[in-house]
Amino acid sequence: MAMSSPLKVIFFGTPELAVPCLEVLADPKQTPEISVVAVVTQPDKIGNRGRQAPPPVKLAAQRLGLPVLQPHRIKANNPEGSTFIDEVRSLRPDIAIVIAYGKIVPLELLNIPQLGFLNVHVSLLPRWRGASPIQAALLAGDSETGVTIMKMDEGMDTGPILLQRAINIDQADTAASIHDRLSSLGAAVMIEALTGYVSGALLPVTQPANGITSCGLIKKTNGLIDWSSDPAYIERQIRAMHPWPGAFTDIYGEPIKITEAHLESGRLVIDKVKPAGKGEMEYRAYSNGNRDRPLPPNKA
RNA sequence: CGCGGGGUGGAGCAGUCAGGCAGCUCGGCUGGCUCAUAACCAGCAGGUCGCCGGUUCGAAUCCGGCCCCCGCAA
Numbered sequence: 001m002a003m004s005s006p007l008k009v010i011f012f013g014t015p016e017l018a019v020p021c022l023e024v025l026a027d028p029k030q031t032p033e034i035s036v037v038a039v040v041t042q043p044d045k046i047g048n049r050g051r052q053a054p055p056p057v058k059l060a061a062q063r064l065g066l067p068v069l070q071p072h073r074i075k076a077n078n079p080e081g082s083t084f085i086d087e088v089r090s091l092r093p094d095i096a097i098v099i100a101y102g103k104i105v106p107l108e109l110l111n112i113p114q115l116g117f118l119n120v121h122v123s124l125l126p127r128w129r130g131a132s133p134i135q136a137a138l139l140a141g142d143s144e145t146g147v148t149i150m151k152m153d154e155g156m157d158t159g160p161i162l163l164q165r166a167i168n169i170d171q172a173d174t175a176a177s178i179h180d181r182l183s184s185l186g187a188a189v190m191i192e193a194l195t196g197y198v199s200g201a202l203l204p205v206t207q208p209a210n211g212i213t214s215c216g217l218i219k220k221t222n223g224l225i226d227w228s229s230d231p232a233y234i235e236r237q238i239r240a241m242h243p244w245p246g247a248f249t250d251i252y253g254e255p256i257k258i259t260e261a262h263l264e265s266g267r268l269v270i271d272k273v274k275p276a277g278k279g280e281m282e283y284r285a286y287s288n289g290n291r292d293r294p295l296p297p298n299k300a
Numbered sequence: 301c302g303c304g305g306g307g308u309g310g311a312g313c314a315g316u317c318a319g320g321c322a323g324c325u326c327g328g329c330u331g332g333c334u335c336a337u338a339a340c341c342a343g344c345a346g347g348u349c350g351c352c353g354g355u356u357c358g359a360a361u362c363c364g365g366c367c368c369c370c371g372c373a374a
Contacts, residue, residue: 045374053374220372220373254305254371255371255372257371274370274371275305275370275371276304276305276370276371276372277304277305277306277369277370277371277372278305278306278312278369278370278371279306279369279370281311281312282311282312284311284312284326284338285311285312285313285326285327286312286313287312287325287326288311288312288313288324288325288326288327289311289312289313289314289324289325289326290312290313290325291313291324291325
């Protein structure tokens with residue numbers, strides 16, 4: 001990247017997924033021409049079994065010595081939001097990078113940087129726009145997914161695409177394994193897209209009108225197993241919901257997670273489970289101590 | 301002080317309320333048996349009952365304190 005002065009980047013992100021991107025941007029060895037002027041992340045969550053839970057991006061930013069902003073509101077229609085917007089404006093960022101921030105970025109913010117906002121989205125857009133693209137791809141049985149870098153507009157993951165890269169999903173993949181691969185791939189592709197975009201070598205291309213799918217935010221209830229569904233679907237659900245919320249059933253009054261299973265001649269064979277209040281264990285071990293509570297319950 | 305479950309041979313559990321020989325299903329080892337699917341039969345080894353203190357003739361169990369793991373909620 002040939003720049004006369006450092007490119008001033010403001011970073012938006014929250015979970016572990018976003019950390020590698022931030023680290024690359026903040027690393028003077030890998031990106032000497034980039035200066036991260038602020039890191040915006042969600043407010044700390046309260047009461048995580050007694051302890052506080054600062055977002056992973058906040059911890060990374062502090063480790064890297066970067067200023068952190070954690071606004072509750074970011075729209076101009078309220079005092080906190082407009083204060084925040086003024087603060088961003090005063091930083092005079094050239095561009096913003098957003099990955100899994102967790103809030104809708106309003107137009108007032110999008111318009112601030114000269115070069116706009118780039119978003120790192122972990123699906124092959126326009127497939128799986130929305131909040132939980134990794135889980136959606138696994139649950140649907142997609143054979144591949146990937147990472148898309150796009151220029152943000154006001155819509156939800158609807159902006160024109162700069163760069164896209166695919167990875168294969170194999171039979172052993174879980175949301176966790178895909179997450180880890182896309183997390184590091186996302187950082188690499190983001191830098192490539194950013195460089196190309198800033199230099200003018202890459203131009204944003206409008207998303208295809210065909211193949212659009214959307215997904216919502218994963219909730220606890222998405223993990224509840226419906227034993228009347230196709231065993232192949234349940235098996236995908238177990239991998240898609242791992243590690244959170246986990247695929248679970250609670251027919252015996254207490255929830256029990258099924259953490260590992262496989263298909264054998266079209267039937268679901270349970271390999272590992274995690275009862276409430278217990279650690280993960282082999283299904284065989286579980287049944288040794290719970291002979292009166294076999295899984296799955298009410299086998300049809 | 302957000303709510304809650306748990307720590308008992310290598311694994312998973314019961315026993316704790318009502319103090320009185322350390323129990324169950326597995327695994328391991330030895331021997332036997334079988335065409336045989338998570339084999340079957342006989343036997344053996346293996347435990348400071350999370351830690352510290354208290355009560356008691358006697359504590360896995362009752363009382364006080366501490367450590368660790370996990371579920372819910374996010």
